[in-house]
Amino acid sequence: MTPATCFILGAGLGTRLLPLTENLPKPLLPVDGRPLVSYAMDHCLTVGVRRFIINTHHLAAAYDDAFSDRIWRETPIIFRQEPVLLDTAGGLKNIEDLLGEGESLLVYNGDILSDIPLSRLLTAHREKGREVTLALRSRGPTRNVSLDGCEQICDIRGMLGNPGVRSCLFTGIYIVESSFLSRLARGKAESIILPFVEMIRETPGSVASVVIDEGMWEDIGSLEAYLRISRCAPALTYENRKP
Secondary structure (H helix, E strand, O other), X not given: OOOXXXXXXXXXXXXXXXXXXXXXXXXXXXXXXXXXXXXXXXXXXXXXXXXXXXXXOOOOHHHHHHOOOXXXXXXXXXXXXXXXXXXXXXXXXXXXXXXXXXXEEEEEEOOEEEOOOHHXXXXXXXXXXXXXXXXXXXXXXXXXXXXXXXXXXXXXXXXXXOOOOEEEEEEXXXXXXXXXXXXXXOOOOOOOHHHHHHHHHHOOOOXXXXXXXXXXEEEOOOHHHHHHHHHHHHXXXXXXXXO
């Protein structure tokens, strides 16, 4: 089943892109004349997402200015403010009350530009039947997800001391089941990587993945990357409409 909701992480401070982020959150930086986060939303619409949730913290009012009617292409947006920054796991736990029991959730970092085929991630999540499925790439600047000989995730960031046989990049795009959120602590600022690693420690193979090298993926990690992303945007291949 296609996740009805996409959670976009939009609460970061954007310190690596100062001074651009002095007046705008990183996901609202203009890319080819429109907010970066709008590309993430268009990407998710191609697989039938029907609602967006975006967490906010730094310059939260700017999101209301950019999406004053809280709609993008006839799709509702819910903003969830974090008075205290909660990082990725804490931010996810903070929207638990907005999800239904047994609901699948597509999660998408708000500072990336991509057109990878999301349908492959959805198919892998359905077929592997895990609580979590990560979209990976076999190339990229930071390949710190280790796969074993069975192509299962055996370590992330070397935290378990298991290099496996292959290293991949985590795209920041993944699917979680709402049941996964019970593993997270409410109000705790924590990276999502830590509960993923704990799951792998407890049960090898419990965090599923799919390697998707098709399409384009770029992360805004520097001013140079922002300029590169600005040039890439017109070449995106997904269509800006629902299926």
